Amino acid sequence: MPIVQKFHHVAFRCKDAKETADFYKRVLDMDLLGAIAEDKVPSTKAPDPYMHIFLDAGGGNILAFFELPNSPPMGRDPNTPDWTQHIAFQVEDLCVLDRVKVNAEAEGIEVVGPTDHTIFKSIYFFDPSGHRLELAAWTTTPETLERMRSVAPAMIEEWARTKRPPRHTAWLHEKELAGT
Structure with a gap:
């Protein structure tokens, strides 16, 4: 049995807690589950006022944010491309995906x-x-997922040696390159 059962919560920084809670409710229908605000950090005791909000991401998953008014403005690692760091949410089907796209x-x-x-x-967009x-x-079968799983260890080993993309799962995006 794995040690970790599921995510308790995943936390990120936000520019404005209210704007963030409103956005996630309006665009992704996530309810605000709770908020914690303190003048000092419980784990470190450092004096740093914050607002910590918790949103219902479905299935017992919680998405959390910190607003930190006394910290320098938010930034991002300039050496990491925008597309790399993201939060991916699973939706029920393609109809929901299309509906969110139209509404957004x-x-x-x-x-x-x-x-x-x-x-x-999938679709992609940015929060405030x-x-x-x-x-x-999802648009796959258990057999396709097993096909991916079975080659994953070999792919990691090849990548570790060469730092070049192994071709084991190139079939996932080859149809785009072929124009289909």
Whole structure:
């Protein structure tokens, strides 16, 4: 049995707690589960006022944010591409994916996709704090997932030796390169 049962919560920084809670409710229908605000950090005792909010990401998953008014403005690692760090949420099906895309675009949010990854399709957009969000709907079979799982260890070993992309799962995106 694995040590970890599931995510308790995943936390990120936000620019504005209220704006963030409103955005996630309006765009992704996540309810605000709670908020904690203190003048000092419980774990370190450092004096640093904060607002910590907790959002219901479904299935017992919690997405949390910290607003830190006394810290320097939020930034991101300039050496990491925008597309790399993101929060990916699973949605029920392609109909939900399409509905969120239409609603987000109606709010003036720029949406990329849907992108076909063969095993799922996804859309991408940014929240008000600049976090890239991905919504993904599975489009695969258990056999395809097993095909991926079975080659994953060999791929990691090859990558560790060469730092070049192994071709074991190139079939996931080859159809894009072929123009299909």
